[in-house]
Amino acid sequence: MKRIIVTGGAGFIGSALVRYIINHTNDEVCVVDKLTYAGNMENLSEVSASDRFRFEKADICDLQAIREIFTSFRPTNVMHLAAESHVDRSIDGPMEFIMTNVVGTGCLLECANKYYSALPESEKSLFRFHHISTDEVYGSLGKEGFFHETTAYDPSSPYSASKASADHLVRAWGRTFALPVLVTNCSNNYGPYHFPEKLIPLMILHALSGMELPIYGKGDQIRDWLYVDDHARALYLVSDRGIPGETYNIGGNSEKTNLEVVNTICSLLDRLSPRSDGKSYAEQIIHVPDRPGHDARYAIDASKISATLGWQVQESFESGIGKTVKWYLENKDSWCARVLNGEYRMERLGSIK
DSSP, X not given: OOEEEEETTTSHHHHHHHHHHHHHSSOEEEEEEOOOTTOOGGGGTTTTTSTTEEEEEOOTTOHHHHHHHHHHHOOSEEEEOOOOOOHHHHHHOHHHHIIIIIIHXXXXXXXXXXXXXXXXXXXXXXXXXXXXXXXXXXXOOOSSOOBOTTOOOOOOSHHHHXXXXXXXXXXXXXXXXXXXEEEEEEOEEESTTOOTTSHHHHHHHHHHTTOOXXXXXXXXXXXXXXXXXXXXXXXXXXXXXXXXXXXEEEOOSOEEEXXXXXXXXXXHHHHHSOOTTSOOGGGGEXXXXXXXXXXXXXXXXXXXXXXXXXXXXXXXXXXXXXXXXHHHHHTIIIIIHHHTTSSOOSOOOOOOO
């Protein structure tokens, strides 16, 4: 039985990981989350009553608070997901991304390394620091090819640059201090509990509210889509069985243009929740000026994690997007309404004036 610290565990991917650990293993989990706009304890309501679940409200930049959590919880694994993660938001306010994603990761590494250094040798052999990152650190692909674990970094946005910086810090702590580190880089996630500033939940809720469906440029940007529960399984597998010092790319093998994604959502909504006027939701699509520095294409080669750890996706894009749209329809007046009751109003972010 492992004792796992999950930073950012009240967020979208973090909460999916925590739900997986509590529901499918015997491990203990300590969620560390600052509960910013995208952190939501409702995401954890399914598992928060478990005696293997613990929650600590803390900022990863707070060295003293993090040290105390390490001392009291005594983790065998750290799975680091706490991050500012929205490209558009990083254009509006890059310094917050640098503080959380770069400085915060540095603080967490410092605490983890001091804790690890003091462990008995028998416990050192079990300890892992797993940093969860993004394929956006690699920059933009052409029409062909895939991101591999050895692809050179070429980030385009303040967000991806901050995550690239964090990746480098993690690997440096591994090489300099022999901290047993793992890094994973994933493609675009989607699924339930996704904060509605991201493309898929934003389009679903815009459509249901009768709002325009704004698509950047021609909508020909290509992303590889990964269902969040598939990602959670992969993360646990890497943390459990991955080789320290290694990087594993995690992708969904589901390349779609943004326009294809939005049209698929519209078709599902046409069938599951038709407009009262009988028209298609696709009539709400509009095209708006593109985002600055918008990468053209991402695509992950996930053959390493498949070959070495036996992981495979269980959801195709078609099955996963169907589950996702149904979840938002079922939770539109509960979870979605409460999430949108704060300062975020589904407005456009990240345009340079």
